Structures are given as structure tokens and as C-alpha cells.
Amino acid sequence: MTPHDPPSPVQPRPGPPRVWLPRRVWITAAxxxxxxxxxxxxxxxxxxxxxxxxxxxxxxxGLSGGSEREVYARAKSTLAVVVAPPSALKPQPxxxxxxxxxxxxxxxxxxxxxxxxxxxxxxxxxxxxYANLDDVLAGIGTHAGRGTVTSASADRAHEGTTFELxxxxxxxxxxxxxxxxxxxxxxxxxxxxxxxxSLRFTTKxxxxxxxxxxxxxRRTRVRFSVNAAPVARRFExxxxxxxxxxxxxxxMARAGYPVGLTLAPVMPVVDWREAYGQLLDDVATALDGVAxxxxxxxxxxxxxxxxxxxxxxxxxxxxRLEMDEExxxxxxxxFGGVKFVYDKTTMAEMRSWFTAELDRRLPNxxxxxxx
Numbered sequence: 001m002t003p004h005d006p007p008s009p010v011q012p013r014p015g016p017p018r019v020w021l022p023r024r025v026w027i028t029a030a031x032x033x034x035x036x037x038x039x040x041x042x043x044x045x046x047x048x049x050x051x052x053x054x055x056x057x058x059x060x061x062g063l064s065g066g067s068e069r070e071v072y073a074r075a076k077s078t079l080a081v082v083v084a085p086p087s088a089l090k091p092q093p094x095x096x097x098x099x100x101x102x103x104x105x106x107x108x109x110x111x112x113x114x115x116x117x118x119x120x121x122x123x124x125x126x127x128x129x130y131a132n133l134d135d136v137l138a139g140i141g142t143h144a145g146r147g148t149v150t151s152a153s154a155d156r157a158h159e160g161t162t163f164e165l166x167x168x169x170x171x172x173x174x175x176x177x178x179x180x181x182x183x184x185x186x187x188x189x190x191x192x193x194x195x196x197x198s199l200r201f202t203t204k205x206x207x208x209x210x211x212x213x214x215x216x217x218r219r220t221r222v223r224f225s226v227n228a229a230p231v232a233r234r235f236e237x238x239x240x241x242x243x244x245x246x247x248x249x250x251x252m253a254r255a256g257y258p259v260g261l262t263l264a265p266v267m268p269v270v271d272w273r274e275a276y277g278q279l280l281d282d283v284a285t286a287l288d289g290v291a292x293x294x295x296x297x298x299x300x301x302x303x304x305x306x307x308x309x310x311x312x313x314x315x316x317x318x319x320r321l322e323m324d325e326e327x328x329x330x331x332x333x334x335f336g337g338v339k340f341v342y343d344k345t346t347m348a349e350m351r352s353w354f355t356a357e358l359d360r361r362l363p364n365x366x367x368x369x370x371x
Contacts, residue, residue, distance in 0.1 A: 028059075060126060078126045129178050139163075144193050163200065190215065203224060265300055281361060299369075
């Protein structure tokens with residue numbers, strides 16, 4: 001559906017990890033009173049951020065004005081350190097990934113033209129990092145032992161009660177500024193919230209160095225979101241190269257972490273079988289020889305809503321991402337919302353291919369779900 005260059009093998013990429021450096025950091029008055037904020041400030045200063053301001057109140061102003069694209073650019077270069085509201089402190093069900101959702105932040109520093117958050121978050125897309133970290137993580141303790149996805153699944157019961165950390169953010173993309181991910185992994189690894197709890201997060205970044213030596217007790221599964229070369233090159237701005245993600249995947253697996261692939265969003269681009277076949281082969285090469293490998297896969301096809309399409313076209317007016325309702329099938333939720341997915345024939349063809357090729361090229365991978 002989208003022309004592209006012929007797929008080429010992805011080789012592990014040497015060099016420093018891809019990190020995001022905001023132009024400015026705003027700290028709300030309430031966040032300034034939180035103990036963890038001092039650590040965030042220390043990390044931001046160490047990373048080279050020079051514009052760090054403590055606000056007199058708790059509202060974020062000054063982001064609007066100009067075109068939608070200008071607002072987008074201003075917001076995406078801003079990190080706001082805020083206090084998570086009460087609504088964000090109560091874990092929410094998040095099937096089919098995990099039992100519950102825990103939010104360390106809200107917003108993402110990447111520039112993916114298919115952004116999953118478009119249309120689901122209101123206002124300018126500023127990244128908000130939560131300073132009241134103890135309050136946020138407390139939900140793990142109150143909800144461990146409960147849930148309906150892994151807690152009640154015969155196939156996934158060994159994972160315990162799972163808590164997804166990447167529903168509304170990419171926590172690894174912010175870790176060099178927050179330290180929240182390492183703290184959560186260490187606490188869960190030490191059993192601070194009970195033996196039932198385990199964490200999950202997915203990422204498009206590769207800065208895993210600070211996580212490799214943590215005592216994680218195999219209670220955190222890190223999944224790397226990867227895509228075929230023509231999709232990743234064209235639509236995943238501001239992220240680590242897929243080769244770097246695969247190198248990080250291998251490093252985490254060798255450090256004893258359970259790992260995973262989030263193949264998303266899968267698109268039937270021109271020669272998609274060859275492109276995705278190359279991706280699966282690259283994964284197999286990266287993980288070759290890893291002892292005790294625990295690998296899962298989650299496959300998510302591309303979809304959009306009328307609201308997300310409108311937002312994305314405002315952010316990326318020149319995008320070549322296919323979002324043509326006439327070429328899609330509407331799928332309605334029980335709440336009356338609609339999203340546009342690929343037609344039944346395309347979905348069946350892709351599902352059949354991915355299921356077979358995943359089993360053939362990565363026989364140790366467990367497919368958790370296809371959607």
C-alpha cells in the first residue's frame with residue numbers, strides 16, 4: 001500500500017543510546033513539594049537541560065498559540081513535572097496486555113506519525129512526568145492478586161498479576177530524566193508489593209544500561225516495539241533505530257529479563273511479507289545463543305479513529321500514512337466508538353502469515369494475542 005525501498009538486513013548498531021532532551025522543564029508548584037522531584041531535576045541538569053522553571057501554580061500555560069503544528073512542536077519539546085491526579089492513581093484494567101495499568105507518565109517524546117495517543121489525550125501533547133511516584137506505585141500493592149487477564153488465565157497465570165507501565169507513555173524514553181522505571185523494577189523485584197506482582201512495559205528506545213544490573217527477579221518483562229524497515233524509517237521519528245532496539249532486546253534478555261516483541265502497527269505495505277520476514281530474521285539473529293530466553297510476541301495491526309486521524313493530520317500534514325476510511329472496515333466498540341481496521345480478507349491473510357512465520361522463524365516465541 002506504500003512504496004518503499006527493498007528491505008535490508010538490520011545489524012546491531014554500536015554507539016550511545018537514543019535519548020530525548022527537552023528544551024524546557026516546567027515543575028508545577030505541587031510537584032516541587034514531592035521528594036522525587038529533586039532527583040528529576042538532578043537528572044535533567046546532568047542531561048544538559050538549562051531551562052528548568054518552577055511554576056507558581058499547577059496549570060501549564062503558554063503552549064497554545066499559532067498553528068496546530070507549531071503548538072505540537074512547542075509541546076513536544078517540553079517536559080512537565082506534575083503530580084498525578086487521583087484519577088491516575090487507581091489502576092485500570094488494560095486487556096489484552098495486562099491485568100492493570102500503572103502510569104509513570106502521560107505523553108511520549110517520540111514523533112510516530114501513527115501515534116497511539118492521538119485523540120485519546122486532550123490538549124497539546126506535552127509529556128507529563130509524575131513526581132508523586134510513591135503514590136503512583138502504591139496501586140501495585142492494592143491490586144496485586146486481582147485481575148482478569150493474566151491472574152485468571154491458565155496460559156499466563158505464571159506471570160502473576162501484571163501491571164502495564166506503557167499505556168500512555170514510553171517509560172524507557174524518559175528513564176534518563178526520571179529514574180522511575182528503575183525504582184519500580186527494583187521494588188517489584190524485591191517483593192515490595194507482594195510475590196504476585198510483575199511489571200510490563202514496551203518501548204521504542206534503547207537506553208537500557210541502567211536497568212541491566214538491577215535485581216529484577218525476572219518480575220519485569222520488557223517488550224521492544226519493532227516494525228518492518230519501510231514502516232519504521234518513514235513513520236517512527238525521534239525513536240531509536242530498529243537495529244538499536246534489537247541490540248537492547250538482546251542485552252536485556254542476557255541480563256535475565258523476560259522479553260517480548262510488540263510488532264505494531266503491522267501494515268500491509270508493498271512486499272510486506274519480505275519486509276516483515278526480514279524483521280523476524282533480524283530478531284532471531286539478535287537473540288541467537290541467549291540462554292534461558294523467555295520471549296513473547298504481541299501483534300497489533302494499524303487502526304485509527306476519526307478523532308485520531310484529525311489530530312494526526314494536524315500534527316503531520318504531509319504524512320503518507322494511509323488513513324482512508326473507504327479502504328477500511330469500521331469496527332464499533334460496546335461504547336459506540338468506531339475505529340477503522342483492515343478488511344476481513346487482509347486481516348485473515350496477515351494473521352495466517354504472521355502466525356506461521358513467527359512459529360517458523362522464532363519457534364521459542366509465545367504469541368500472546370493478535371488484534
